[in-house]
Amino acid sequence: MTAAETPASDVVLRVEGLYKSFGDTPVLRGIDLEVDQHQVVVAIGASGSGKSTLLKTINLLEQIDDGRIFLKGEDISDPRIDVDRTRARIGVVFQQFNLFPHLSVLDNVTLASRKVHGVPRAEAEATAVQWLERIGLGAKVKDFPDRLSGGQQQRVAIIRAIVTNPELLLLDEITSALDPLLVGEVLDLVTELKAAGSTILMTTHEMHFARTVADHIIFLNDGVLLEQGPPEQVFGDPREEATRQYLARVHSG
Numbered sequence: 001m002t003a004a005e006t007p008a009s010d011v012v013l014r015v016e017g018l019y020k021s022f023g024d025t026p027v028l029r030g031i032d033l034e035v036d037q038h039q040v041v042v043a044i045g046a047s048g049s050g051k052s053t054l055l056k057t058i059n060l061l062e063q064i065d066d067g068r069i070f071l072k073g074e075d076i077s078d079p080r081i082d083v084d085r086t087r088a089r090i091g092v093v094f095q096q097f098n099l100f101p102h103l104s105v106l107d108n109v110t111l112a113s114r115k116v117h118g119v120p121r122a123e124a125e126a127t128a129v130q131w132l133e134r135i136g137l138g139a140k141v142k143d144f145p146d147r148l149s150g151g152q153q154q155r156v157a158i159i160r161a162i163v164t165n166p167e168l169l170l171l172d173e174i175t176s177a178l179d180p181l182l183v184g185e186v187l188d189l190v191t192e193l194k195a196a197g198s199t200i201l202m203t204t205h206e207m208h209f210a211r212t213v214a215d216h217i218i219f220l221n222d223g224v225l226l227e228q229g230p231p232e233q234v235f236g237d238p239r240e241e242a243t244r245q246y247l248a249r250v251h252s253g
Contacts, residue, residue, distance in 0.1 A: 091161030151182030
């Protein structure tokens with residue numbers, strides 16, 4: 001959906017002309033992107049194509065060289081922006097679970113709610129327990145992360161990111177560190193979040209899942225957003241030769 005077709009109030013994320021280099025190596029080259037409210041946008045592309053860097057720039061973990069990033073109309077790429085306040089509006093889950101090993105599952109999930117958003121402990125814990133029970137981890141609230149499987153840890157990390165009701169959820173290759181047998185339980189949770197109306201920008205190498213869950217696919221190639229469109233178009237009839245070659249390699253692998 002183009003900017004002309006989408007009411008401004010429905011656009012959660014807008015990226016304009018985004019450039020990012022590491023030294024002399026360009027990583028993002030003129031990225032333009034929109035994510036609408038309640039939309040799931042999935043970024044695909046080979047390793048090194050810029051997908052993870054794109055998410056890191058949106059969460060202000062990497063400083064951009066040029067361009068602008070808007071979160072619900074606010075220019076969050078402005079250097080005068082309150083970085084902590086902005087990050088509190090965005091939920092992020094990376095490849096590694098990054099749970100605090102010295103905290104229980106419940107404390108991991110409620111920490112940001114209590115410390116960043118000022119939610120009273122009882123309220124934060126009640127919300128966390130509801131979510132953990134919903135995904136079958138209600139019996140694990142007092143356990144520490146080393147007692148959980150990789151799939152369980154990643155689901156806890158996702159719940160930690162969403163209990164604060166973020167305006168945008170960024171998911172970066174959240175199944176890449178998992179045993180293949182555990183991938184499904186994590187992707188099932190993302191499907192549930194989509195059904196609940198979350199706004200998500202995610203990267204993945206799971207092509208079947210991307211085709212199933214995405215409202216919109218973007219294909220990054222050497223730092224360029226080379227192709228985008230609905231899943232049935234990008235996967236079924238890609239316009240660019242580089243897209244066709246990438247999908248052929250993925251499916252043959």
